[in-house]
Amino acid sequence: MQNLDELEPGITAVIKAFDIENMPLKLIEMGCLPGNQIMLIQKAPFSDPLYIKLDQSHLAISREIAKHIIVEPA
Amino acid sequence: MGLSINVALIGNPNTGKTSVFNLLTGLKQKVGNYPGITVEKKEGDFRLDRTTKAHIIDLPGTYSLNASSMDESVVIELLLNKNDRDYPDVAVVVTDIENLKRNLLLFTQIKDLEIPSILVINMSDQMQRKGIQLDTAALEEALGTKVVLMSCRENKGVEELKKALINYRKLSTKPILDVASIDPAYFESLKTTFPNQSLFKLWLVITQDVNFANLDRQRVADTSNFRTQSNTNLKRLQQTETIKRYQIINDILKKTYTIDRTRGTDLRAKLDRVLIHKVWGYVVFFLVLLTIFQVIYDWSSVPMDFIDESFARLSEFVKSNLLPGMFTKLIAEGVIPGLGGILIFIPQIAFLFLFISILEETGYMSRVVFLMDRSLRRYGLSGKSVIPLISGTACAIPAVMATRNIENWKERLITILVTPFITCSARLPVYLILISLVIPNARIFGMNYQGLTLMGLYLLGVVMALISAMILKRFIKSNYKSYFVVEMPNYKWPLLKNVTLTVFEKTKSFVIEAGKIIFAISILLWVMASFGPGENFDQAETIVAQQYIDKQIAAEDLQYEIDAFRLENSYIGILGKVIEPAIAPLGYDWKIGIALIASFAAREVFVGTLATIYSVGSTEEETIKSRMASEQWADGRKVFNFASGISLMLFYAFAMQCMSTLAIVRKETNSWRWPLIQLFGMTGIAYISSLIAFQLLQ
Numbered sequence: 001m002q003n004l005d006e007l008e009p010g011i012t013a014v015i016k017a018f019d020i021e022n023m024p025l026k027l028i029e030m031g032c033l034p035g036n037q038i039m040l041i042q043k044a045p046f047s048d049p050l051y052i053k054l055d056q057s058h059l060a061i062s063r064e065i066a067k068h069i070i071v072e073p074a
Numbered sequence: 075m076g077l078s079i080n081v082a083l084i085g086n087p088n089t090g091k092t093s094v095f096n097l098l099t100g101l102k103q104k105v106g107n108y109p110g111i112t113v114e115k116k117e118g119d120f121r122l123d124r125t126t127k128a129h130i131i132d133l134p135g136t137y138s139l140n141a142s143s144m145d146e147s148v149v150i151e152l153l154l155n156k157n158d159r160d161y162p163d164v165a166v167v168v169t170d171i172e173n174l175k176r177n178l179l180l181f182t183q184i185k186d187l188e189i190p191s192i193l194v195i196n197m198s199d200q201m202q203r204k205g206i207q208l209d210t211a212a213l214e215e216a217l218g219t220k221v222v223l224m225s226c227r228e229n230k231g232v233e234e235l236k237k238a239l240i241n242y243r244k245l246s247t248k249p250i251l252d253v254a255s256i257d258p259a260y261f262e263s264l265k266t267t268f269p270n271q272s273l274f275k276l277w278l279v280i281t282q283d284v285n286f287a288n289l290d291r292q293r294v295a296d297t298s299n300f301r302t303q304s305n306t307n308l309k310r311l312q313q314t315e316t317i318k319r320y321q322i323i324n325d326i327l328k329k330t331y332t333i334d335r336t337r338g339t340d341l342r343a344k345l346d347r348v349l350i351h352k353v354w355g356y357v358v359f360f361l362v363l364l365t366i367f368q369v370i371y372d373w374s375s376v377p378m379d380f381i382d383e384s385f386a387r388l389s390e391f392v393k394s395n396l397l398p399g400m401f402t403k404l405i406a407e408g409v410i411p412g413l414g415g416i417l418i419f420i421p422q423i424a425f426l427f428l429f430i431s432i433l434e435e436t437g438y439m440s441r442v443v444f445l446m447d448r449s450l451r452r453y454g455l456s457g458k459s460v461i462p463l464i465s466g467t468a469c470a471i472p473a474v475m476a477t478r479n480i481e482n483w484k485e486r487l488i489t490i491l492v493t494p495f496i497t498c499s500a501r502l503p504v505y506l507i508l509i510s511l512v513i514p515n516a517r518i519f520g521m522n523y524q525g526l527t528l529m530g531l532y533l534l535g536v537v538m539a540l541i542s543a544m545i546l547k548r549f550i551k552s553n554y555k556s557y558f559v560v561e562m563p564n565y566k567w568p569l570l571k572n573v574t575l576t577v578f579e580k581t582k583s584f585v586i587e588a589g590k591i592i593f594a595i596s597i598l599l600w601v602m603a604s605f606g607p608g609e610n611f612d613q614a615e616t617i618v619a620q621q622y623i624d625k626q627i628a629a630e631d632l633q634y635e636i637d638a639f640r641l642e643n644s645y646i647g648i649l650g651k652v653i654e655p656a657i658a659p660l661g662y663d664w665k666i667g668i669a670l671i672a673s674f675a676a677r678e679v680f681v682g683t684l685a686t687i688y689s690v691g692s693t694e695e696e697t698i699k700s701r702m703a704s705e706q707w708a709d710g711r712k713v714f715n716f717a718s719g720i721s722l723m724l725f726y727a728f729a730m731q732c733m734s735t736l737a738i739v740r741k742e743t744n745s746w747r748w749p750l751i752q753l754f755g756m757t758g759i760a761y762i763s764s765l766i767a768f769q770l771l772q
Contacts, residue, residue: 022306022309023313024559025140025142025309025312025313025316026140026142026559028316028317029176029179029316030137030176031176031320033316041346042346044352044444044447044448045352045445045448048447049444049447049448049558051346051350051444051562055175056172056173056175057173057176057561058342058561058562058563058564059559059561059562060440060443060558060559060561060562061558061559061560062558062559064558065558065559
């Protein structure tokens with residue numbers, strides 16, 4: 001188990017949980033739900049934002065949110 | 075004659091929704107604003123068959139009916155308000171074949187509003203390449219809708235969509251999700267209180283913080299009781315709703331949709347490897363900016379000079395072919411230059427939007443945001459603010475228009491407000507002449523003082539823009555919390571039709587919307603410079619001729635003296651004298667005051683106005699310069715010395731003295747509030763810094 005921002009780029013992982021009470025609804029709508037696959041593709045310079053593949057969507061999200069997504073490499 | 079139906083085009087961003095809109099409407103579209111807000115409203119008309127017309131609205135892209143921006147609120151407000159003139163008879167939900175799962179989330183919500191809905195699956199030309207198989211009939215059955223496969227690139231599916239629209243009454247309006255299952259107890263109590271209302275609509279009214287002014291007040295007041303559910307609890311229920319919808323969608327897609335995951339993601343990966351590389355990404359972006367910059371700065375000058383000369387010639391033609399008199403003067407010196415002053419911006423606007431729409435269409439713009447976001451976010455700007463800020467070095471007008479691509483309203487507004495600080499090309503002639511007058515042409519460490527000053531002025535503009543952005547970030551309130559979640563779309567070839575329509579639309583809206591304000595002010599400035607009260611103005615020729623009666627003076631020079639005298643006694647000249655006490659502490663006399671006021675038409679007018687007022691006939695820079703250098707106050711001090719020169723440069727760097735920029739800001743923000751804040755804020759900053767500079771240096 002680790003936080004998304006610490007995940008090795010290029011490795012597929014599974015979302016396990018969030019460590020904040022309210023994950024922004026927008027991310028949940030994008031498929032950020034426990035059980036779905038997630039991959040960190042690349043970090044922008046200064047490690048923010050993060051380029052991720054979430055379910056079938058390709059997104060850039062801020063590190064601030066990524067910190068709260070707990071994942072486990074598949 | 076016949077029927078007309080209202081169609082709403084809805085969909086996630088990046089699904090090609092606008093391509094569908096362009097394909098249906100072509101040039102029969104218009105872009106305006108929703109009343110009172112700055113969200114762009116695109117609507118158009120087209121024929122379905124011989125007897126039926128359709129009025130279509132391209133609603134802002136949204137991922138769901140849970141609004142997180144002003145643009146998204148517009149969608150919900152329309153769909154919940156049956157009394158709205160634009161309330162759709164039928165909704166067309168546009169989805170992208172590759173992101174069907176996520177796109178269907180929105181579709182199920184629209185369908186649950188009990189609006190007849192058609193599901194358009196776009197980019198179907200990609201199916202084979204990406205190894206996608208779709209059982210359309212089973213999908214139609216499961217969702218209770220009509221599915222239309224489209225490809226805007228290959229022009230496919232339009233006729234089928236039109237047919238589906240004609241038959242919209244046959245569409246089922248049965249909801250997909252049983253809303254009550256989200257929280258049976260809660261929805262049961264809701265149902266008891268409002269037995270006649272759709273539960274899902276009630277649910278949206280309760281959860282969405284949007285403007286329901288047009289809805290039945292009674293109903294809104296009553297549901298407020300149900301909002302007493304704690305906010306966290308409502309959020310939790312919204313999450314449950316999303317999860318339940320995804321369960322249904324997953325079940326449906328499992329039976330109808332297969333994709334070969336091994337295929338077709340390599341183009342994205344290959345391009346991304348370079349385009350967002352931590353070194354090459356910035357190099358490529360720098361080259362892209364350099365190209366845009368070159369084109370709007372350099373290529374535009376050809377058509378711009380042409381427009382300039384044509385209008386000058388037209389002016390001359392009118393003067394020499396119409397009967398002399400006030401009317402001819404108005405046409406030749408007021409109307410024609412006024413129109414020319416609007417059309418002169420067209421090349422820059424068209425070129426800039428050519429680039430911007432290509433960057434957006436290809437998917438590259440999202441990569442720019444990815445690269446730039448972090449550096450600009452701390453100033454309250456967006457990654458997309460780079461484009462407006464850089465184009466601001468050519469001209470603030472196209473730059474302000476370019477902010478339309480920034481989705482977040484607060485970031486868009488801050489970008490609009492600070493862009494005019496960037497040194498635009500109209501300031502350059504003013505800087506050049508002032509620098510050569512007051513900065514020594516000498517070197518320090520091999521660097522020319524004059525060159526350093528010019529560079530300093532450019533830097534000053536950038537620094538000022540960033541500082542004010544940081545300040546504005548604290549003061550501008552936003553109702554929407556901005557989480558940075560941006561989709562990184564697939565790379566695509568731009569569609570020519572979309573690009574040309576964007577360029578056409580932007581240019582047209584500038585000429586019409588901002589043009590009328592620019593035209594009005596330029597006529598006003600012309601009237602102020604061409605008329606004056608009393609004897610002095612009317613009798614200028616006689617009075618000046620009297621003064622020179624004993625002196626040898628060429629007819630031409632006499633005419634310059636008359637022009638100067640006339641300008642001095644015109645309304646604008648009088649205004650210059652009126653403001654002299656206010657600008658004297660900055661080191662300016664009333665003549666400079668006149669030039670400052672005239673600069674409102676365009677900053678570069680500064681030099682020409684001084685030439686007239688000093689009665690220098692020639693527009694040769696050297697002549698004007700030597701005349702400026704010898705200009706003195708009554709006590710013999712030079713008007714243009716180091717202190718007043720620096721003060722003037724600072725004034726031009728900071729002051730909002732461009733009516734065209736104000737006009738375009740008025741148009742883009744849909745209110746006079748922001749341009750007025752710019753006018754007084756920026757000019758205030760200019761006044762204070764020039765005052766300090768002059769008082770310290772003199």
